[in-house]
Amino acid sequence: MTQKNTERQVTPADELDAPQELQRGLSERHIQMIALGGAIGTGLFMGAGKNIAVSGTSILIIYMLVGFFMYMVMRAMGEVLLSKLDYRSFADFVADYLGPKASFFLGWSYWLSWVVTCIADVVVCGGYMQYWFPHMSAWIPALFTLGVLCLFNLLSVKMFGEAEFWFALIKVVTIIALILTGGWMVATGWTSPDGVRASVHNLTDPAVFMPHGIAGFLAGFQIAIFSYTGIELLGTMTAETKNPEKILPRAVNALPLRIIIFYMLSMTVIIAVTSWAAISPDVSPFVLLFDKAGLPAAAAIINFVALTSAMSSANSGVYSSTRMLYGLSVEKHAHWQFRILSRTTSIPVRSLFFSCFCMLSGTLLLFLVPNVMTLFTIVSTLAAILVIYSWAMILVAYLVYRKKRPDLHVKSTFKMPAGVPMTWLTLLFFAFTIFIMLFDPDTLAALCVSPLWFVMLFVFWKMKEKKAQHKKSATQPANMGA
Template sequence: MSDNQHGLQRTLKNRHLQLIAIGGAIGTGLFMGSGKTISLAGPSVLFTYIIIGLFLFFVMRAMGELLLHNLEYKSFVDFTADLLGPTAGYFVGWTYWFCWVVIGMADIVAITGYMQFWWPDIPLWLPGIFCIAVLLTLNMLSVKLFGELEFWFALIKILAIVALILCGIYLILTGFVGPTGDKAQLSNLWKDGWFPHGMSGFFAAFQIAVFAFVGIELVGTASAETADPYKTLPKAINKIPVRVIVFYVLALMVIMTVTPWSSVAPDKSPFVNMFTLIGIGAAAALINFVVLTSALSSANSGMYSTGRMLFGLADKKLAPNAFGKLSGNGVPRNGLLYSCALLLIGVGLLYADGNVMHVFTVVTTISSIGFFFVWTMILLSYIKYRKVRPEAHAQSTYKMPIGVPMCYLCLAFFIFVLGLFWQEADTRLGMQVTPLWFLALAICYPFYKRNLAK
C-alpha cells in the first residue's frame, strides 16, 4: 500500500512488523552496555533489568489504553497534543526525533568498538562513516528494502541470543572449565554475594540498563497501525515482560554462570567476552559479528524513524517545509540526509575523547533523559485522560492496571533514576548537556507558535 495523499511508501509486511517488534527488544544497550552494568552491579544487574522492565511495562499499558480509546491516534505524539495541548506535542515530537538521532550516534560509537575487535588499529572515523554511507544509500532506495534489512538483522539477533542461552546451559550442565580455570556453574552467580559492590554499585548500573529499553514504545505504536489494533496492540504490549526475561535476564544469567561476573570487561561486549574467556575464539568472532549487526540494525531503524518523523513534523508545519518533500520513490530524502549529517557528530566525539565506552555512556545518558521526557508525557497524558474522559476509561477493554496511582509511582521512579545519573561523572556530564536541547526547542518555539494555534 501507499499513502495516496502524501506518497509516503508503506510497503512493510506482517513478517517485517513481527520481527522488528521482537528485534526491537534486543538493542545496542544490551549487547554493548551490559558489560559495564555487570562490572558495576555484579549479579544484582538481573534485578536492575527486571525493575526497569516492570515500570516501563506499566508505561506501555498506559500508552496502550490511550491508543485504543481513540483509533485516530497513531502515536503518543497525537494523544499528547490532544490531551496536554499542541505545545506539548511540539516538544514531544521534536524530542523523540532528537532521541533517535542520539541513539544513532551511540550506535556509530558501538560499531567502531566492535570493528576494533578484528582491527584494533582501525581509524576511528572509518567504521562510522562507512556505516552511515551504506545505510543511507539503502534507506534512500525504498522502505521495502529497509523492511528486509530489519527482518534479517532481527532474525540474526534472536537466533544468536537463543543459541547463546542454549550453549551456556550446555556448558553449565557439562561443568566446562575454561583456560582461566573458572568452572561454569550456577554458584558463580552468588559466590561473591548478589550485591558485591553494595547498593551503590547496584544503583550505578541503572543508567546503561535504561538505555537498553529505549524504543520500547515503538512496539505499541507500530501495532496500533495494523488492521486489528484491538487484538495486536494488547498482544504486543503483554509480551514485553516475556521478552525482558528471555533476552535480558536469562541471557545475562547464562553469561555470569559460564564466566564469573568479575571476569566481565566493562568496556567490551560480555557476549563476545564470554566466548573469548572460555577459549572459543571462532565463536567469539561470530558473536562479535552478531552484535555488529545489532548495532547496524539500530542505526538503520534510527535513520528510518528520523526521516519519517521530520516528514510528519513538516506535514504539521512544525518543521521546515524542505523536510516535507519526498523523492520519486516516496522516501523523505531531505529528512534522511539531515539526520545522517548529524550522526557524523558521533564520529567527532570519538576523536574528541578517544574512549569508546566513555563516549557511549555520555551519549546514551542524553538519549535516556530524552526518553524519560517522552515516557513522562505519556504518563501525564494518561492522568489527564482519566480526569477529563472517565467514561472512555470505564468502557476500555484494555485498562492500565492500578491506573493513576501507578502513573505517579512510575514518575517517582523516573525522578529517582535521574538522581542516580547525577552521582556518576560520565552520566552527570550527559545530564548537564541535555537541557541545551530543550533550550533550543524553546528558542525555535515562536517560529511555530502560529502553526500550533491553527
C-alpha cells in the same frame, strides 16, 4: 487533479494542510521482530560486562524492575494509540491531550535522541570493522553504514522492516545460542582452564549479590535504562502497520516473556558459567562465555553480532527520526517541506535526507574530537535522558486521557493494568533514575547539558508563537476590509 497529486507538488505551506497518508507496509512478522530487536539493545552486548561488574547478581533485580516499568509505558502507549487509529505516533496523542507546546517539545526531543543515538552507533560500527581491518580509518565504515541505512529507508518502509527483521534475528539467535551453551556447561559442571567451575553456586553466593554495596546497585540502573532505549519504537509505527489494533497488542504483550528470556536468562547463564569475579567491565561477557566453551572464533562471532546490533539501532534511529520529523511538519512544528512524500513509495524523503544530513554532520564532528569515547558516553547519556523524557510525556498524556476521555477507556479492549496508580508509580521510578545520574561523573555531565536543549526549544517556541501572531494580525485588517 486529485488531492493526492496536489500534495506531492512543491507548493506553499498553506496548500499542504491535508497530509498525505503513509503506506501500511509493516506486517506482523516485521512488527514482532522489531519489537524484539527494540528490547535487545546494544547495551545488552556491550554494557552487560560493566553492569554485572558493578552490580553483581543484583543486576537480575535491576533488569526485572526496569523491564516491568517499561512494559507499563508500552501498555499506556498502546491503550491511547488504539483509542483513535488516526494517531500516527505517540506524539499525536501527546498533542491531543497536552497541547501543541508539549507536542513540539516531545517531537523535537525524540527526534534529537535518535539522531544522537544514530551518530554514536555508526561511529561504533566503524570501530567494530577495525577488528577485521585494523588499518582502515574508522570514518570509512561509519559513513558507509549511514549511507546503506539511508538507502534502506529510502526504498520503502517494507525494506526498513526487512532490514530490521534480519538484524534482530541475528541478535536473537546469538542470545539463544548463549543460553543453550551456558545451560549445557552448568549442567555438565564445566571447568575452565583457569579453574572456574560452571555452577549455580556462582549465582547464590551472598558475597556477589551487591559486591560494591548500594552504590554499585544504583549504578546498574543507569546502564539498564540505556539498554531498554528503543523499546518504544512501536509507538512510531502505527501509521505504517497493517491491522494495528490486532498486531500492536500482541507485540506489547510479548515483551515480558522476551525480557525474561533475553535479559534474565542470558545474565543468569553468564554469571553461572564465568563467575562474578572473572567478569571484566571492559570485555563482553558473551565473548568470555564462548571462549570458555572452546570456540576459537568466539571473538569474531560476537564482534559481528555487536556490529549488527549497532546497525540495527542506527537503522531504527534513521526510521524514527524521519517519521518524527514528518509528524512535526504535519503539526506545523517544522518546515512544511518535511511532510512531502515520495511519489512511488510514500516515504517522507525530505525528512529522511535532513535527519541523515544531521547524523552525517555529527559523525564527522565526533572524529574531530580527540577523546571520542568520552564524547560517545556523554552523547549516549544525553540520548537516554531525552528518551526518559519521552517516556514520561507518554505517561502524563495517558493520565490526561483517563481524565478527559473516560468513555474511550471504558470501550478500550487493551486497558493498561492498574491504570492511573501504576502510571504515577512509573513516573516516580523515572524520577528516581534521573536522580541517581547525579552520582556518576559521565552521566552528571550529560544531565547538566540537557537543560540547554529545552531552553533552546523554549526560545524557538516563543519565536514560532510570535511569528504566528504577526501573521494573524497582518491578515485581520484585510479580512475586515473584505
